[in-house]
Amino acid sequence: MNHYQRIVLASRPHGQVTPDNFRIETLPVPEINEGEVLIRNHYLSLDPYMRGRMEDAKSYAAPQPLNETMIGGTVGEVVASKNARFQVGDKVIGMLGWTEMGVSDGTLLRKLDTTHIPLSAYLGAVGMPGLTAWYGLTQIMQPKAGETVVVSAASGAVGSVVGQLAKQLGCRVVGIAGGAEKCAYVVNELGFDACVDYKAGQLEADLASATPQGIDAVFENVGGEVFDASLGRMNAFGRIALCGMIAGYNGEQISIKNARVFLTMRLTLRGFIVSEHMDLWPQGLQELGTKVATGQLKFRESVADGIGNAPQAFIGLLKGQNFGKQLVKLI
Template structure:
């Protein structure tokens, strides 16, 4: 009997995620019903939101069930089809999870063209992370030419896209990242105007130097002291797209200390979940796909070599060890 490997959530983390929270299983390849397709996944996307889904708490989506395949975006190829809309050989993007194979009835499954865009990019710049960046920037930050925008986790899959899109709209783009190598990449390769190394210990002074005219909009991925330092530099009527709070995902309490800025600077902050806005995906993906295909939107990937390596790669992602988009190669 043919089998494939998958990783399930074995236990909920208490504090930091550990490899023991996951379990590798080998399961039989299922037979298809009418309307279904069998997909051989080539890449798995690892993303910070998965950490929140591991908790059994009230959130925007149901918690990840124990002893079930871990949730996750995938890109792969159809190897068997009983659905007239999909043919064997079609490249598709879906949510098959931490698994070498998956069955879908076609819901939330998207055919993609790999002639000018690599398959892996559909999990990054031309996928959910890219759309997250596009939505937060265009719909919430609404930057005007000449304004200064700040992006935390600027070398990551989302932040790197935010800054590049802002530059194309005539803004001053300032990134925040951890380490000299990441900051050099953000400026030299991605074209940001400046990048602050928060690990250097001069966050407030470096931020002031990089934003001489203050900050008009923030794309927030981290929270904590980085967010507070940015709030202190905000201009009147500034906008904040709250995308993530990765500094607090392991259960550490996080307070916003500079709350006074919301009143004195009349700030607007909005949290968002990009999957709740499907009506805008065609518009955003068209822009992102064109930019990637023409080389005007650059991206970098960290690729773990196998499904077995996914837990350690995910733990590394939560600690900022990845450089760019974190993927797992499954073929």
């Protein structure tokens, strides 16, 4: 290859993201310097956090710069190396972004073993989404056997892992997802005890029916009316891991009708960013990798083909059109 393609952020969205916010560029393959490696990416990860980075607003991380490669996790293969730690042919994970090829000095690059774990899984169940699920469950929710755990966006890359791990701890696990197909997958394939279809129009009633003993812990990915419904069912001293608020990612106003339960039920709510807890990543990745390699942890992927389809796949992700982990296949 003499050239490769990348996608940059061309403009900041006003409300919903559109294809016009992105621009595809063709560039010559760069030469590498001493200490660097050249990587041909095989898969690109698309994740909800990217929507927040597109805004020029104060947050936990700097905004995505305009006219620069969109941020994103990648897995691929080293095709040229002047770094003693990496050899041509090594499979690696990094943060090279929405690009077919990239150069790294190795600082944020990690070699991968694909003997028992598929390469793509390192962007999902054995990657940042899996670690997000593992951290929120084990460090914040800390559920005990017999307790009821509720997971929103239950069929997604994060929620699906939360529910399976909670079941393995002996909990009653109830998912919330959009559509009968996703709910059937959550129960029949992932082993949740129940799943509430928020699109069916009976969210509060269906959640009450699925949680007859109330809710002890919540992993929240959505916010809005989904989160409010869970709050209304919380037991005393319940714990909430606040991972995402995708219902408000396009600037929608999010209100909480049931806010008083934080006091009356003495709840603990903690928001978290998994990249701020790197000290626990080795432990979490080891546990998740073992479970995937031995078939104890299932995952599903939605795969868009080619970098040119990344913007539309990302827009679909924000609208809940993906099923499981959203990836873009680059090779």
